[in-house]
Amino acid sequence: MATAELFRTCPRTGLQYHKSAEALIKWNAVVAVVWLLVGGLLAVLILLTRWQAVHLLGAESFYLLLTAHGLDMLAFWIIFFEIAVLYFCGSTLLRSRLATPRWAWAGFWLMLVGAVLNNVAVFRGDSTVMFTSYVPLPANPMFYLGLILFAVGALIGCFVFLGTLVVARAERTYEGSIPLVVFGALTAAIIAIFTIASGAIILIPTFLWSVGYITTIDPLMYRTIWWGFGHSSQQINVAAHVAVWYAIAAIVFGAKPMSERVSRVAFLLYILFLQLASAHHLLADPGLSTEWKVFNTSYAMYLAVLASMVHGLTVPGSIEVAQRAKGYTKGLFEWIRKAPWSNPSFSGMFLSLLVFGFLGGISGVMMGTEQLNMLIHNTIYVPGHFHATVVGGTTLAFMALTYFLIPTLFRREVIMPGLAKWQPYLFGLGMAVFALALMGAGTLGVPRRSWDITFAGAPLPYEFPGAAWLMLGIMGVSGLVAVIGGAAYILITVGSLLWGKPVEAPGYGPERSVLKMPVATALTGHGHGAGFAAPGTFVFALVFLAAFVLYYFVNWKYLSTVWGLS
Amino acid sequence: MSAILPPSERLWWRQPIDKVEIVWILIAFTWCLIMFFMMPYWHVFGNQNLSSETYRTTPERFAAKAQEMVDKWTVRTETDEKIPVVRPPAGADVYLIARLWAFWPILELEVGKTYRLHLTAMDYQHGFSLQPENINIQVLPGYDHVVTITPNRAGTYAIVCNEFCGIGHHKMVSRLYVK
Numbered sequence: 001m002a003t004a005e006l007f008r009t010c011p012r013t014g015l016q017y018h019k020s021a022e023a024l025i026k027w028n029a030v031v032a033v034v035w036l037l038v039g040g041l042l043a044v045l046i047l048l049t050r051w052q053a054v055h056l057l058g059a060e061s062f063y064l065l066l067t068a069h070g071l072d073m074l075a076f077w078i079i080f081f082e083i084a085v086l087y088f089c090g091s092t093l094l095r096s097r098l099a100t101p102r103w104a105w106a107g108f109w110l111m112l113v114g115a116v117l118n119n120v121a122v123f124r125g126d127s128t129v130m131f132t133s134y135v136p137l138p139a140n141p142m143f144y145l146g147l148i149l150f151a152v153g154a155l156i157g158c159f160v161f162l163g164t165l166v167v168a169r170a171e172r173t174y175e176g177s178i179p180l181v182v183f184g185a186l187t188a189a190i191i192a193i194f195t196i197a198s199g200a201i202i203l204i205p206t207f208l209w210s211v212g213y214i215t216t217i218d219p220l221m222y223r224t225i226w227w228g229f230g231h232s233s234q235q236i237n238v239a240a241h242v243a244v245w246y247a248i249a250a251i252v253f254g255a256k257p258m259s260e261r262v263s264r265v266a267f268l269l270y271i272l273f274l275q276l277a278s279a280h281h282l283l284a285d286p287g288l289s290t291e292w293k294v295f296n297t298s299y300a301m302y303l304a305v306l307a308s309m310v311h312g313l314t315v316p317g318s319i320e321v322a323q324r325a326k327g328y329t330k331g332l333f334e335w336i337r338k339a340p341w342s343n344p345s346f347s348g349m350f351l352s353l354l355v356f357g358f359l360g361g362i363s364g365v366m367m368g369t370e371q372l373n374m375l376i377h378n379t380i381y382v383p384g385h386f387h388a389t390v391v392g393g394t395t396l397a398f399m400a401l402t403y404f405l406i407p408t409l410f411r412r413e414v415i416m417p418g419l420a421k422w423q424p425y426l427f428g429l430g431m432a433v434f435a436l437a438l439m440g441a442g443t444l445g446v447p448r449r450s451w452d453i454t455f456a457g458a459p460l461p462y463e464f465p466g467a468a469w470l471m472l473g474i475m476g477v478s479g480l481v482a483v484i485g486g487a488a489y490i491l492i493t494v495g496s497l498l499w500g501k502p503v504e505a506p507g508y509g510p511e512r513s514v515l516k517m518p519v520a521t522a523l524t525g526h527g528h529g530a531g532f533a534a535p536g537t538f539v540f541a542l543v544f545l546a547a548f549v550l551y552y553f554v555n556w557k558y559l560s561t562v563w564g565l566s
Numbered sequence: 567m568s569a570i571l572p573p574s575e576r577l578w579w580r581q582p583i584d585k586v587e588i589v590w591i592l593i594a595f596t597w598c599l600i601m602f603f604m605m606p607y608w609h610v611f612g613n614q615n616l617s618s619e620t621y622r623t624t625p626e627r628f629a630a631k632a633q634e635m636v637d638k639w640t641v642r643t644e645t646d647e648k649i650p651v652v653r654p655p656a657g658a659d660v661y662l663i664a665r666l667w668a669f670w671p672i673l674e675l676e677v678g679k680t681y682r683l684h685l686t687a688m689d690y691q692h693g694f695s696l697q698p699e700n701i702n703i704q705v706l707p708g709y710d711h712v713v714t715i716t717p718n719r720a721g722t723y724a725i726v727c728n729e730f731c732g733i734g735h736h737k738m739v740s741r742l743y744v745k
Contacts, residue, residue, distance in 0.1 A: 059733060137730075179568075220708075257569050258586075259584060290616075298602040313587065371612065374614070445695065450728070460645060518572075565614045
């Protein structure tokens with residue numbers, strides 16, 4: 001069978017594409033971008049409604065579109081793209097054929113049918129239950145069925161990826177151990193399997209409940225298991241986008257991990273502890289013991305936080321080492337000043353790192369602290385946090401990767417390079433300010449998922465302080481900037497695929513090469529324990545830590561002034 | 567391109583680690599430990615900890631208790647809907663119902679006094695968001711969550727629902743007085 005497999009080698013990057021895998025990577029990525037477009041259009045309408053001074057939509061449409069926006073972005077855009085990343089890492093980076101392409105197509109179609117069914121259910125108007133679909137708020141059975149089909153499809157994708165790793169090992173397509181980026185993708189796949197299993201455990205009974213076979217689903221049980229799906233799916237993103245960071249550092253700078261051991265152990269910590277962090281959604285819930293809450297969010301989550309702090313150092317650290325080796329050694333920061341800031345792959349990746357770390361990371365740990373959680377639970381601070389992690393972090397990292405993939409995978413030149421240069425800044429900085437504004441409004445008590453903060457028509461309305469209105473105004477303006485950045489991304493990617501100049505590349509053939517281990521640079525390279533290889537990055541890390549410590553204790557200080565609770 | 571290539575040494579886990587990484591790992595780990603100890607520390611020395619005291623309940627049982635409280639301690643009514651304003655004695659068990667799309671009744675508490683506030687939802691999940699204090703607690707149907715509260719400032723507060731509960735969600739707001 002292996003004799004019939006066709007491969008081609010990209011002349012620019014030397015990457016080798018398996019024909020069947022290539023088609024799957026392309027289609028998963030294209031469908032992902034279509035969902036991003038749908039979710040993005042919804043985002044504009046939602047933004048212009050929550051911007052209280054504009055207040056565009058009616059309440060019913062607002063809640064309906066918000067439900068669709070959450071699902072299309074958090075589930076469908078991101079997971080389709082992640083499946084593309086998994087196939088790319090498993091097949092292309094390991095120079096292997098993809099295991100069972102037919103199963104991979106079955107998974108693709110299941111995901112697509114599931115995502116469409118779910119959207120149909122939402123747009124019919126009888127499934128306005130938000131992304132979380134908390135019981136006993138009822139949705140149409142098609143809503144849950146769509147999600148279940150999508151999840152099964154994604155699960156097949158994960159197993160195709162694992163199968164590909166087995167094939168690559170058995171057919172000896174590479175020497176030594178799998179590359180770090182593939183290791184990161186493996187982490188994402190393992191977390192994905194846990195995630196999807198949790199989703200199945202809760203969504204299948206909920207589906208049966210919606211058609212009447214089960215009479216009640218306990219709301220606390222639902223929340224506990226659902227968050228094993230809802231939050232863990234965001235952990236797939238973290239593992240995937242950290243892998244993308246390493247990949248882009250390697251592609252743009254030829255950067256080598258500072259230490260394979262440290263980076264891989266950090267990924268291992270994700271596998272072991274990150275999912276338990278989903279408990280932080282339940283910190284304000286009744287019925288769970290304090291010990292359970294503290295254990296899950298601290299003992300477990302902080303080891304995952306530790307892993308993120310390690311990646312936060314080692315990714316830019318590896319870039320610093322690579323830049324210093326090229327001669328950018330002046331002072332602490334020449335390596336970063338002379339980085340290719342006009343290359344959207346680099347600027348997108350670096351902004352993703354900053355937004356994810358400074359905004360998403362710090363706010364996430366604050367929210368995940370048992371007592372501090374009470375200060376922001378279910379306020380608009382929460383969407384502020386996850387727009388920093390999933391949009392400013394994951395989505396931006398995937399955008400950055402796209403600029404690399406268009407010429408090598410789709411064999412097209414990127415159109416409008418001038419716009420592409422600015423795109424990560426518009427999107428990343430717009431999203432950063434947007435996230436900060438939401439966090440500001442949440443700190444002032446503005447609820448999430450609310451159509452109207454004036455409470456018009458309520459018998460005893462409450463008036464939020466003027467500062468909250470100001471925050472929502474800033475949210476509106478910066479959100480529009482981010483939307484323009486997102487639109488530019490879609491224009492560039494779709495435009496490049498349709499009208500980009502074709503890249504000359506040799507055709508497919510049965511010849512293939514083996515992925516060789518790079519020649520060890522002996523003790524002249526870094527990572528030999530002698531020096532202090534990345535001093536500039538270390539200074540950045542200390543600035544990050546200072547911001548983290550300060551913000552953390554400011555919140556404790558505020559907490560100490562509120563009503564006594566015991 | 568080496569994060570996308572196999573490690574350059576077969577026994578990559580034997581490679582020594584750079585000092586910058588070791589120092590950072592130690593700093594980050596210490597910080598994680600500090601954050602860990604903050605939570606138990608606050609349970610011992612802090613005054614703001616969410617109670618985990620919870621009982622199973624049903625809408626009927628909870629409504630009966632709330633009605634009993636309203637009958638005993640109502641001091642006046644407010645709005646056209648005649649929502650009772652209840653002034654319970656210090657230390658009392660106080661019941662607050664969250665339902666589509668209102669909280670019932672209105673509470674009037676005293677500064678510095680402690681109350682056992684019972685929270686439940688009658689139908690869907692709701693949120694208890696005390697403004698402008700910004701204390702936020704999840705409210706679930708079937709669970710009676712007992713939170714011991716001690717208001718420390720007089721004023722007129724709002725209770726906002728911050729869990730999406732259907733089309734009237736943004737009108738679900740009530741009041742709480744502290745005298």
